Structure formats: structure tokens, C-alpha cells
Amino acid sequence: MSLSVPENKSDWDFVIQPGKGLFDLQLKELWRYRDLITLLVRRDFVSKFKQTILGPAWFVIQPLLSTIMFTIVFGNIAQLSTDGLPKMLFYLSGNVLWLYFSGCLTMCSTTFIDNAHLFGKVYFPRLVVPVSIVISQALTLALQFVFFLCFMGYFIFTGAEVRPNACILLFPILFLLMAGMSLGLGIIFSSLTTKYRDMRFLLDFGIRLLMFATTAIYPLSSIPEKYRLFILSNPMTPIIEAFRYGFMGQGSFSWAYLGYSAGFTVIVLLIGMVMFTRIERTFMDTV
Amino acid sequence: MTDLAIEAENLSKQYRLGLVGTGSLSHDINRWWAKFRGKPDPYLKVGETNDRSQSGTSEYVWALRDIHFEVKRGEVLGIIGRNGAGKSTLLKILSRVTAPTTGTVKVKGRIASLLEVGTGFHPELTGRENIYLNGAINGMTKAEVTRKLDEIVDFSGCERYIDTPVKRYSSGMIVRLGFAVAAHLEPEILIVDEVLAVGDAEFQKKCIGKMQDVAGRGRTVLFVSHNMSSITQLCKDGVVLSNGIIEVPKCNIKEAVNFYIKEYLTSGISSATYLDQWQTYTTEFSIESIMINNKSSGSVFLSENNGAIIIDFAVESPKKISVELELRLYDAKGDHIAFYSPGRFYNNYNEI
Structure with a gap:
């Protein structure tokens, strides 16, 4: 919906009109609705495991089970390298990070379709919804991260080759990059799927394929030279590598790779916001 | 000028009928091509009046066509019209759910729209949690809700259930809770679309009373209803919409209702x-x-x-x-x- 500051501020609070500027992103409006964001985060988090007995434990069970599976299939049967790190720890780190990214992306990508009913009845900045998804998924990530730290402590205690270093301090930046990237890509896809739903199919299996093109299940060092650029072109790869390097001392960390991820995030976020705010004005007519 | 709360000029809304598919894709491509060459949208020239019972040749209809109107601050305006006259489209544009195709609306003051009660209620959350959520969706801050919580619970009459998930509520109780939140929004402009048709008689009376109260305190209210008696009770002025145009411009509500009844409601009955x-x-x-x-x-x-x-x-x-x-x-x-x-x-x- 278009909103612009009228020429004479004292006369009108806002003007509803068909078009608007390309970069009229209404971030101020978003800030005004911050209470709604926190309430939506709470709603997502609280309602997810209502009427379950194990409750939030499921946040931890999910990555644990897939880590065990990965350890058996990729580690023991296929015998992929883990850079000398304990297999469980290696796969758990990849899993937790990838789960956050793919979870945010899939959930954000259906913002318009899933909330068509709500959006059709009341106005609030539509960006509130994907932002709240990224935050509530971050709470999940936090729980899983604590779980990961416990695991790591256990392995250090038992004397495994795990050496955290100063790059651990990069974690907040890595997190922001993942959040921004999944938010940006998510809102691009949600804007693309309001009228023509084709892109939804692409995204569904695309995310699954993309996991194999990142270093969630193998280290970058094991990749032959000629494929390395391909794997590195996945902007999640430098993030996972930097994470492994910081927390466990193994991995291919480079500022250049991370810079590429950061650039990708900024561009995707900008494109996403522009597309999203343009679509949100009239998506109700075509959804 | 300073007195106006809403001013709509040239307001139009075009809708495309039929399915979205390859047909609409070719239209979209034509539209982009026209935009690329700096020409106006070719499909804005076509389009027929929106009469749902007549079949037409165009895929495009005008749900609203060149609407002009002004609403003064503190005015209580009733909007009357048959199904498909464009009432809800107008309210949707005013409440910023969708953008107009052409034209502008200038608004002064915070708008709250009640196109439905209990929008965004989550069945798993308790009544109290839903009051906060619904209030925030409608633009209230957490602090505002906390301040009015007791009043809202009291108005809804669901005190006993307030810590029970909303999915255990009867449908009437959900509506009561939804309206209770809406009644405490305190916007400068309130837009209401037939939400009073629900709830029992006692609660309907309470709602009408609350809305009269809101209107009495100098707030601007736009009200759409098919219930002629509640619309005459609430509103001072009225407009009649028909097929996307204003058939009767703003006048006394009794005149508007009279016109509407004569024109549409009595057609099947003897003189x-x-x-x-x-x-x-x-x-x-x-x-x-x-x-x-x-x-x-x-x-x-x-x-x-x-x-x-x-x-x-x-x-x-x-x-x-x-x-x-x-x-x-x-x-x-x-x-x-x-x-x-x-x-x-x-x-x-x-x-x-």
C-alpha cells in the first residue's frame, strides 16, 4: 500500500494512491509496529509445541536425529572426510546452521499466501511477518546452539581435536548474514509467488538440492579444485566454514569468501525489500 | 479544509475476472511492454461497469469508477448498496488493504478498520494472549492493551474463559472478544463493515451503543450495513453506491435509505x-x-x-x-x- 508524505504536512496524515517510489520501504512504520513483531514471535514460539509432552525439547531432537543419520550415512557408510573433527560435532554444526537458513527461507517465502486472509482484512506493514519469522527461528537456533555448545564441551573434555579460536567472535555477524540472506531470498520468493505459483515448486526442491551444494555435510578442503568455485558460489558455504573454523579450529576461513556472502546478503535484501513493498500494495487482488 | 478527515478523488479500482494462468500472463507482458515504452496501461481503457448479473465481453470490470467524496471530522457516514456495489472495495482501499487503480485518498488521523472481528486470532493461544495479538495487529501498542485489558475483558463478558485457548470458545464468544478489542481501539477514523450481524441480541445492542458512543465523541465513522434500521440509528448521513459509482451523493441518511428501499427492496413487492x-x-x-x-x-x-x-x-x-x-x-x-x-x-x- 502506498503511503507518502503529503506536501503540506499539517493537512493530511497520509495519502493513499496507486504508485509510489521505488525505495519507499516504510522502515519507520515497521518500527512503530515492533510490539506486533514481538507478539508474533511469541505466538509462533508458544503455539508450535502446544499439546506436546516434550515441548521445546523437540527443537533439539530434530537436529540430533538428523545428525545421527548424517553420521551413519555420510560419515560411516560413505566415509566422507570431516577435516579430522568428531563426526557428530561436524554434522551437528552444519545441520543447525542449514536448518536455520532453510527454515527461515521456506517460511518467509509463503508470507503472502499463508497470510492472505489476515492481510485482506487489516493493514499493518506486511514486512512485520517475515521479520517475525526470522526472529522466532532465531530463538530455535539459540536453543540448538546451546545444545551444540554442550556437545562441544563434551568433546573438548574427552580430549578430541577441537580448538576454538578468536574467530568465534564472528558468530553474531555470521548469524546476521544468515538472517539477512534468508529474509531477503524469502521475501523475493514470496513476492514472486503471489500471482504465479510456479516458483514455489522451484523453491521446495531447490532448498533440498542446495544443501548438497554447501558444506553442511563435507568440508570445503575435501572438494576437488575444479568444483570448489561452484560450492563456494553458494553464499552459505563461507558462513558454515567460518563457523567451523571459529568454534572447532578446522575449516577454510577467508575474509574474501565472507565478503562475498555479505555482499550477496545486502543485494538480496535490497532487491527483496523493493519487490516486497511493491507487491504488497495490490497482492490481495491476485493472490 | 482542516475539517476534512477523508477526501477521495477520482478513485477507481479495476479487477480482472476469471482465472490466473497463461491468459493473464500475456496481459501482464503487454502491460510491462507498454510501461517499458512509457505508454499508459492498455487495460485501463477497457473494462465495464460492474454489474454482476449481466454477462459482459470484457475481462476487466470497474469495481469502483471515479468516486469522489469527502468526510468531515466527526461525521458518521453510512454506505448503502446492493451486493457487489463496491462498498467493500471502497472500505478495503480506505483501510489500505489494497491500493486503488487510479485516484487518491487523503486521510487525516489514525484509521482502524473492522472488516471482520477477531482477525488474526490464533486458536491455540488463550483469550488474554489473543487480546494482545489482535490489539497489536490493529495498531495498538502493548502498553495500550495492558491499560485497557480489564475494560476489554469486561466488555467481552468472557472473563471466565480468559485463560483458556480460544479454540475452546463458542463462535459467539470469539466474536464478543474480537469486538471487545475493536471497541477499545480509539482511532480517529473507524471503518466498520457489517460486523454487527453476529452475536446475540444483547451483544448487538451493546455494540451499537458502543459505536454511538464512539461517534458521539467526535470520531469519524464509516459504516457499511445491509441492516437499514441499525444504519439509520447510527449514521447521520449516507451515500448509495451502485455498480461502482455513487448513485446518491452524500445526503441525510433517511433520504439515502428511502431511495435505496424504493429502488431495490420494493421491486418485488406490490405497490x-x-x-x-x-x-x-x-x-x-x-x-x-x-x-x-x-x-x-x-x-x-x-x-x-x-x-x-x-x-x-x-x-x-x-x-x-x-x-x-x-x-x-x-x-x-x-x-x-x-x-x-x-x-x-x-x-x-x-x-x-
């Missing part, structure tokens, strides 16, 4: 509904006049007199007769709604 068109079927006596609520011609609004109906009639007869009076009330659809028969009149009453 006998008008007071000045009665007939006598006997020669034994003749009816001289009938007055209902002191009116002897045109039509009467029963709601004007708080629902009381006073019927005066004069009958002339050449000789003494005894009369039995029987009164039957039918609604506009011809359904029998009331029956009154006081029995035989005694001689001293019927001497004329």
Missing part, C-alpha cells in the same frame, strides 16, 4: 406497501385515512419511533356495524412477522 395506496374491498364501509406514526403518505421507518407503531385510521360507514380488527405485519420478503387481533369491537366503539 400496496405505500401508505397512500390502500384499497377497500367492501361497500359496507369505507376507509377514510390511515396514519402510521403520524404519517399518511410515503413510507415510514419503524425504527424512528423506537420500534413503537401507532396506527390511526378513520372508517366511515352508512349504518352501525360491528368491526373486528386484525393486523398482520409482513417484512419486505413477504414473510409473516407479526399478528395482532384484539377481537370484536364493542358497539360503542364502532359507531362512527
